[in-house]
């Protein structure tokens with residue numbers, strides 16, 4: 001059995017890399033960039049015809065290989081098929097936790113990812129002369145609605161003594177959602193208006209597993 005994860009940490013590949021690292025798995029990391037055409041080689045397109053990282057290849061037995069693409073699916077797959085539902089790891093322990101991980105991950109992708117990426121690019125990543133603050137401002141206005149939802153949810157969690165999104169511990173739900181909302185952190189006013197969310201994102205990304213993944217490279 002062997003697990004291979006394709007993609008540089010400074011991409012959506014951080015999600016499966018982080019999940020595998022949280023679980024202490026042994027895996028091969030192919031540090032494939034998304035620039036420069038590497039994701040358009042015939043070999044890579046045979047794994048993911050979309051030409052995107054990440055891809056996870058799970059060789060479960062001789063002749064039995066599972067290929068997963070879509071970063072959230074990759075992280076959720078690793079948690080479900082490589083973790084123990086022991087109530088300590090990131091793996092959901094029951095149908096309720098599984099549903100939480102699925103719905104919050106889909107929520108992050110559909111309700112927040114595009115705008116969070118716009119914030120990241122136009123507030124931080126792009127060279128200053130190419131940034132368009134008006135695009136960042138519009139994205140921040142749209143993000144206010146979903147951020148209100150997660151802020152209220154984290155507040156209710158806190159009332160129950162829970163400091164995470166879906167359980168009394170860090171799970172794959174936190175990992176998937178924090179990996180997206182982390183991109184919105186350069187929106188300082190938005191973060192200041194949602195302090196529980198900001199605090200929770202920081203707690204997630206300061207976890208040793210996330211720090212170790214980021215230290216892997218680009």
Ligand SMILES: N[C@@H](CCC(=O)N[C@@H](CS)C(=O)NCC(=O)O)C(=O)O
Nearest residue numbers: 011012034051052053054070071072
């Ligand atoms: N929805 C996909 C998006 C994947 C994606 O766009 N990955 C980027 C890197 S973060 C990529 O591979 N870009 C290269 C390209 O499109 O050529 C996922 O979550 O996995």
